Amino acid sequence: MSAFAVTPAYLQLLTKIPPRVIRSEEQNDSYIVALYDLEQNHKSWSPDERELADLLTLLIEEFEQRHYALPRSSPAEALEFLMDQHSLKPADLADILGAPEAAAEILARCTVPGTPIAVSTPKSSPNSTTSNNETPPNSRNGSTRDQTLN
Numbered sequence: 504m505s506a507f508a509v510t511p512a513y514l515q516l517l518t519k520i521p522p523r524v525i526r527s528e529e530q531n532d533s534y535i536v537a538l539y540d541l542e543q544n545h546k547s548w549s550p551d552e553r554e555l556a557d558l559l560t561l562l563i564e565e566f567e568q569r570h571y572a573l574p575r576s577s578p579a580e581a582l583e584f585l586m587d588q589h590s591l592k593p594a595d596l597a598d599i600l601g602a603p604e605a606a607a608e609i610l611a612r613c614t615v616p617g618t619p620i621a622v623s624t625p626k627s628s629p630n631s632t633t634s635n636n637e638t639p640p641n642s643r644n645g646s647t648r649d650q651t652l653n
Contacts, residue, residue: 513551522558525566534559579613 509517520537523530538559541552548556576584586596597606 510551512549513554516551516555520555520559522555522562525562531563531566534563538563582609582613 520534520541525531525534538556541548541556541559544552545556586592591599593606593610596610597603600606600609
């Protein structure tokens with residue numbers, strides 16, 4: 504059997520959705536819709552439908568890699584960008600991680616040497632509470648403190 508052998512069922516699928524190199528947003532959108540429609544029955548795919556889905560996926564991915572490629576960045580640049588986009592400060596990262604020490608260590612790796620970063624945890628009041636029975640991050644070691652990295 505030839506590597507180029509095509510079944511009649513696959514030919515019928517190719518007639519319905521003829522694959523071509525995607526050159527425009529309109530074509531890309533059309534192939535995305537076709538793939539979406541095909542995927543609605545993915546549990547009962549025939550080998551020919553699976554083959555067409557794989558082909559459409561490759562065409563869409565190739566187009567999107569050419570047109571929507573994200574610039575390469577270091578982990579530090581990615582973290583800096585995400586923090587900026589979400590208006591987060593170093594103290595917010597400490598709250599998210601639950602440990603000021605972890606935030607300080609991560610941020611130390613992300614900055615230019617000699618640039619201090621202050622990571623602080625909010626001072627807890629006797630009346631403050633936490634939800635879901637969580638332990639507040641600053642009570643794990645029994646202290647609240649500011650950390651500055653140099």
